[in-house]
Amino acid sequence: MTRRIKKVAIIGSGIMGSGIACHFANIGVDVLLLDIVPRELNAAEKAKGLTLEDKAVRNRLVNDALKASLKSKPSPIYHQKFANRITTGNLEDDIAKVADVDWIMEVVVERLDIKKIVFEKLEQHRTPGTLITSNTSGIPIHFMSEGRSEDFQKHFCGTHFFNPARYLKLFEIIPGPKTAPEVLDFLNGYGEQFLGKTSVVAKDTPAFIGNRIGIFSIMSLFHAVKELGLTIEEVDKLSGPVIGRPKSATFRTVDVVGLDTLVHVANGIKDNCLKDESLDLFTLPDFIDTMMKNNWLGSKTGQGFYKKEGKEIKSLDLNTLEYRAKKSAKFATLELTKTIDKVVDRFKVLVAGKDKAGEFYRKSFAALFAYVSNRIPEITDEIYKIDNAMKAGFGWEHGPFQIWDAIGVEAGIAMMKAEGQEPASWVADMLAAGNSSFYSVKEGATFCYDIPSKKQAKVPGQDSFIILDNIRKSNQVFKNSGVVIEDLGDGILNCEFQSKMNTIGGDVLAGLNKAVDLAEKDFQGLIIGNQAANFSVGANIGMIFMMAAEQEYDELNMAIKYFQDTMMRMRYSSIPTISAPHGMALGGGCELSMHADKVVAAAETYIGLVEFGVGVIPGGGGSKEMALRASDTFRKGDVELNILQEYFLTVAMAKVSTSAYEAFDMGVLQKGKDVIVVNKDRQIATAKAHAKLMAEAGYTQPVKRNDVKVLGKQALGMFMVGTDSMEASHYISEHDQKIANKLAYVMAGGDLSEPTLVTEQYLLDLEREAFLSLCTERKTLERIxxxxxxxxxxRN
Incomplete structure (x- = not known):
């Protein structure tokens, strides 16, 4: 039987329930969101003369919860119109509607007695064969299904989303005693392919995988902070981006999540994992007890480890438990890593540090390595599942076993023993069997040590992905300091940026041109894609600043033209070009995508032309392209000025989409041409499939455009009146007005006396001239x- 999910019911509309409902709506699924009926009227309802029987009252809790969720930042939904896919109701009037859904998910309060009552009610209306799951962060799954029917238990398991459901990729699936294998297989595949998640099947143990390791890591640091005499700023400095963790690091993360949530999970582990060799670490330190009593729970109560007073953010002194001004945190060991771009290459340097930072890393990593090795086979049988859970659920760039590999397995064991820690016995068995690492890469695939067979085995589920790290060396066709060009097979090349933050400078442009040359000569298509945190943050403005400051205007003019010519080369090559943006795709990164034949964007793509922020207009074809796209939108009877104004404002306001779906509204992505992939891991493989399809369908080199309709003085006058009135009203500065007027001149096609058809090159020349003139302005140089x-x- 082929199972398809067309409609889901989410039971419980709190932060988690509403967030999950929004994410199902994100992927095109109809959602029925239900919650309880209020037991009494609120003041507003009383004032309106409503009763407890009115529908607005009966659905108040669910409607208010969803409304609050949709207003929250970051948004749980890709596009506000997707909220139309969510229907709300209550558990008394609308529970019978669950008979028509394909998947029922319970997301009520974390109490077993309440969950069991909810399941009893749901079973009265559930259609046999319907999936039914509980989103729980730690209640044993086998308790929940007790007393339910055979069919219920066969189709029941735990499905643990991490909050916020849209952004955190971990999707833990926890089988019950009677869960059918085909149900697990379906959920595993659905989570990865449709929800865009990293699916991890976990054992039914307290806190499952992600929270078991994640909470241990945090609790370990809570104890180390006092032992090593560190401040909370120092711990956050040491446990943040320098080791590939989120900027919120440790204490700021706890503030965001809520101290009460962390304490709840930690207590659950302490009470239910009595054989855990590190059980003492889950005992709350005194300062946590005090904070809980004081209700200092973090962001939700206005203060936690950090507290905002006016514009100043103060930190909690863990010795006095009083708030004080934040202190800067500096360590000599961290200075040694400043020139090491790849996080994975820093670990050896960090654990060798001679200062307090080195001591911190040796102690914390030794404890972590010992803990994760001892959790196998308790929480999972596979090493890679622990790493996947930590990367997807806690935003770690590298999982514990990957970090251990980076330090060296034997070096890690020596470090552990020096810190009084012991790894599990299977680690020694692994070394004795001739395996010197947990992971290896062979034939373009990742292999991981398999404990029962004592051999490296291929990690499952890779066949739908292309992992550039795995093929970069073996499939390399060309390399310079800016790019690596890889052969993806089937006649498709990939051009991967390698510059800092994937900025676009001379070497990247040279690499792009080389990639087009190679693809036109010996291949069928070209993808511009990478798997770094961000696609590209734009042009190398440091290079632009140096040329402008030295008044090397001829060289700067040539550099701008080289950028423009490269973009046009991508558009008018004889092979299909596909851009695969994700994360930030700003400025030049956006311009590059706009000049590809097709964009295969990750759903989490934040794309836009942001050049106004540094005092210039888009100069790599972006200004031209927005004028061209406005022209292509003109239809008979349209007020063309209004259409052009929309495109103008997108650039002048430096708009950036909060998802790839919003980029369609901005005109940056184009409906009917560009596509969106929810799972970023699939993006390069999807882009390759599109490139191959375009090539095999008989791709024809485009003809250069000479039919771009520009409106001339008519548009220019309107734009200038608008910018003049905004400057006079102090909405924009004098320099903002100057930049906007330069953009207006380009997008209007100059001061032509009437609407005229022009070439792309005509607009590119205007764009380059405007960009260059702005680079001569002192205020632009100040902005850069x-x-x-x-x-x-x-803003100057």
Missing amino acids: QHMLKTGKPL
């Missing part, structure tokens, strides 16, 4: 310099 120093735009 400020961005280079602070990473933030300057």
